[in-house]
Amino acid sequence: xxxxxxxxxxxxxxxxxxxxxxxxxxxxxxxxxxxxxxxxxxxxxxxxxxxxxxxxxxxxxxxxxxxxxxxxxxxxxxxxxxxxxxxxxxxxxxxxxxxxxxxxxxxxxxxxxxxxxxxxxxxxxxxxxxxxxxxxxxxxxxxxxxxxxxxxxxxxxxxxxxxxxxxxxxxxxxxxxxxxxxxxxxxxxxxxxxxxxxxxxxxxxxxxxxxxxxxxxxxxxxxxxxxxxxxxxxxxxxxxxxxxxxxxxxxxxxxxxxxxxxxxxxxxxxxxxxxxxxxxxxxxxxxxxxxxxxxxxxxxxxxxxxxxxxxxxxxxxxxxxxxxxx
Amino acid sequence: xxxxxxxxxxxxxxxxxxxxxxxxxxxxxxxxxxxxxxxxxxxxxxxxxxxxxxxxxxxxxxxxxxxxxxxxxxxxxxxxxxxxxxxxxxxxxxxxxxxxxxxxxxxxxxxxxxxxxxxxxxxxxxxxxxxxxxxxxxxxxxx
Numbered sequence: 156x157x158x159x160x161x162x163x164x165x166x167x168x169x170x171x172x173x174x175x176x177x178x179x180x181x182x183x184x185x186x187x188x189x190x191x192x193x194x195x196x197x198x199x200x201x202x203x204x205x206x207x208x209x210x211x212x213x214x215x216x217x218x219x220x221x222x223x224x225x226x227x228x229x230x231x232x233x234x235x236x237x238x239x240x241x242x243x244x245x246x247x248x249x250x251x252x253x254x255x256x257x258x259x260x261x262x263x264x265x266x267x268x269x270x271x272x273x274x275x276x277x278x279x280x281x282x283x284x285x286x287x288x289x290x291x292x293x294x295x296x297x298x299x300x301x302x303x304x305x306x307x308x309x310x311x312x313x314x315x316x317x318x319x320x321x322x323x324x325x326x327x328x329x330x331x332x333x334x335x336x337x338x339x340x341x342x343x344x345x346x347x348x349x350x351x352x353x354x355x356x357x358x359x360x361x362x363x364x365x366x367x368x369x370x371x372x373x374x375x376x377x378x379x380x381x382x383x384x385x386x387x388x389x390x391x392x393x394x395x396x397x398x399x400x401x402x403x404x405x406x407x408x409x410x411x412x413x414x415x416x417x418x419x420x421x422x423x424x425x426x427x428x429x430x431x432x433x434x435x436x437x438x439x440x441x442x443x444x445x446x447x448x449x450x451x452x453x454x455x456x457x458x459x460x461x462x463x464x465x466x467x468x469x470x471x472x473x474x475x476x477x478x479x480x481x
Numbered sequence: 482x483x484x485x486x487x488x489x490x491x492x493x494x495x496x497x498x499x500x501x502x503x504x505x506x507x508x509x510x511x512x513x514x515x516x517x518x519x520x521x522x523x524x525x526x527x528x529x530x531x532x533x534x535x536x537x538x539x540x541x542x543x544x545x546x547x548x549x550x551x552x553x554x555x556x557x558x559x560x561x562x563x564x565x566x567x568x569x570x571x572x573x574x575x576x577x578x579x580x581x582x583x584x585x586x587x588x589x590x591x592x593x594x595x596x597x598x599x600x601x602x603x604x605x606x607x608x609x610x611x612x613x614x615x616x617x618x619x620x621x622x623x624x
Binding site for chain 1: 530531534535538551552558561562564565566568569570571572573574575576577578579580581585586587588600603604616617618619620
C-alpha cells in the first residue's frame, strides 16, 4: 500500500466541503495498537496509515455515532462521512445500504485493496508488544514487522488472521475512490474451525459450547463492535419482555449468544470483529461462519455483495429448502 | 432417564390452519399424546426464533412450530418467512448442541386432523428419544 497516495487522497477527501470528517486508521499510542482517526481537515490526513495491523472495521462508526437532536434554529449537518474500507468492511457498508441503515449519498467510501491483515492476538503472543509504537508492512507475500528499529520478516501463513485466510472479497465491493490496484484474490482455505465442531456428535458439541459460553462475561462488546448490530432498541437491553435475563450463567449466556448469532444470520459479513474484541476469547467467528456458509449453500444468498439485494430474513423464495419439515 | 419419563412439548400453532387442524383432531375424537402444550399464534411467521429458545430455557424438552402449507397462508407469505428463519434456527441449534430431534416444524392444514396426530406422535417420540433436556434450562434458585 502506497502511503503517499493514501494520505494525498485522504487530504483531498477531508478537504471537501461536503465531507464532515474522514474515518481512517492511525498509529496507536503503544505497541501494535492502531486507533481510528477522525480527520476533519487536509492537515490531519498526514497521520493516516494502512498496514496489516489495521484490523478494525471502521464501518461500525457509521451507525455508532450518537445522533443528538438538532437544537432549535439550527440546520442538521447533512455533510457526508468519508471512511476507509478493506474488502470485508466494504461488505458491511453494502449490507448497511441494503438494510437502509445508511444512504449511499451519506458516505464517501475510500477502498483499500487488502492483502490480508494479521491476527493481533497471535502477533502479540509470538512477538511480544513493545512500549514504542511498532509498525508493520506488507512485503510481497510476507509481513514486515518493524519494532525498536529492527525489521523482522514474518511469513504470511504464520500470522494471517483466520477471517483473512477464508476471505473471498479482499477488494472493496463498493467504493468511490480506490487506492491502488486491486489485489489478487486467493483461494479460501478450508474452514477447519467449523468443521472440527461439526464433526463432533450433538452432546460433545453442547459440551464444547458450554465451555465456551461459560466464559462469557456478557460485556456485549461483540454487539457493540459489530457494524451490523445497530438497533436503537436492542432486545438484549429490553426489560419488558425480558428476552435474556441479566444473570451470567450458561442458560442466559447461550440465549444471548444464540440471539446475537441469529440476528446476524444472512447479515454477517465475516469481518471477525466480534471474535477479536471478545475478552473471553469465545470463538464467535465459528458460529457466524457456520451460519454464513449455510445461508450461502442452502439459500444461495450472500450478504454485503449486492446493494440492491433484499435482506435475507425479510425475503423468501418459494423453493427454499424444507427437508426439515415433517 | 426414568422409565415413566414424559417429555414436555411446546407447540406454536398458527390460528388459521394448524390450530384449526388440532381442533378438528379433537372434534373427530382422534387421540394423540397429551405431552403437548399448545400456544396459539396468529401466524407461523409470528414465531420469533427466541420463542423457541425461551421455551427450551423454561423447561420444554421439545418445540413444535406448525403453520399453513406453503401458498395457503392467511397472510399470503408468513409461513415462507417462518420456513427460512426457523430452518436457519434449526441449523444453528444443532451446531451449538441441541439435538435436532427437539425441534420440529410442520405444515398442518385445517382439514388435516389425522396429520396433526401423526405430527404430534412423531414429535413426542423424538423428544422421548432425546430424553430430558437439561442443556440450557434456566436454573431456579430456591432462596
